[in-house]
Amino acid sequence: METAALSVRRLTKSFGRKQALHHVSFDCQPGHIVGLIGANGAGKTTIMKAILSLIKAKGDITINGQVSTFRHHAALADVGALIEYPGIYPYLSGRNQMKLFATPTADKNQRIQTIIQELHMAPYIDRRVKGYSLGMRQKMGIALALVNNPSLVILDEPMNGLDPQATKELRELIQKKQASGTTFLISSHILSELQKLAEDLIVIDHGRVVQQTTMRELLARNQHFLSLTTDQDLRAAGILAENGYLVTAHAPVRVQLRSTDTVAAVLKILTTYGVSIEDVQHEDGDFEQSVLDLIRE
Incomplete structure (x- = not known):
């Protein structure tokens, strides 16, 4: 070595x-x-x-x-x-x-x-x-x-x-x-x-x-989020929360993705309930937040 x-x-x-x-x-x-x-x-x-x-x-x-x-x-x-x-x-x-x-x-x-x-x-x-x-x-x-x-x-x-x-x-x-x-x-x-x-x-x-x-x-510890703009943001947030997703914001809808969550599954739930999706964006937590989380832990 x-x-x-x-x-x-x-x-x-x-x-x-x-x-x-x-x-x-x-x-x-x-x-x-x-x-x-x-x-x-x-x-x-x-x-x-x-x-x-x-x-x-x-x-x-x-x-x-x-x-x-x-x-x-x-x-x-x-x-x-x-x-x-x-x-x-x-x-x-x-x-x-x-x-x-x-x-x-x-x-x-x-x-x-x-x-x-x-x-x-x-x-x-x-x-x-x-x-x-x-x-x-x-x-x-x-x-x-x-x-x-x-x-x-x-x-x-x-x-x-x-x-x-x-x-x-x-x-x-x-x-x-x-x-x-x-x-x-x-x-x-x-x-x-x-x-x-x-x-x-x-x-x-x-x-x-x-x-x-x-x-x-x-x-790699960073949290991953999905930001969604829909025609019914408040309703969409409620639907996702009822289906077990962690919703962190409502307008636009912001969902924290776990390792088992997929974008396709999130979109499928909303379309099944008749919610029209206008925009989808990925967001990652930043380095500074990762450091703060590590110290807090």
């Missing part, structure tokens, strides 16, 4: 009397984009800080097969990260900021130039960071996380402050890096963006892992 890019076991953390993490365990497989999701205060940032040895926690953390602890974390040399707000020097230019953080190898300047181009930072990269907008600073933090081509990248709310175009460009860059083998652990409250990126999901609630699953499996 392939060695996990990141393995977390029994991670526990308390702040005074408040226990923030309760025996958190999960794996990130190499080359996968993993979404870490949960409500504010669920423990996402605490988990990321513990992995990066920014805070001390109990438990076992292994990065690419190498044990990493609060005091011995050589494995973090191959990890890039952006946690909360970018740690940047306001009086340095963006380019000099990157020179300071970039590993001093023969291709250092080329790596810096490549990430500048990939994040479309050229128009302002030689200006002092103190004059950057929120979105520019966010891009700077992402650039610093990626400039050394790490095998594992941990991003906490990477879309913060980015406009729609910059968000799209970042999504495409993450997918490009993934295609070359980079593993990502991404926390984001923008679930619509995470849906476009993540293959695997770790759902956190009150410091506990509710479930580790895949995006495909979670979306």
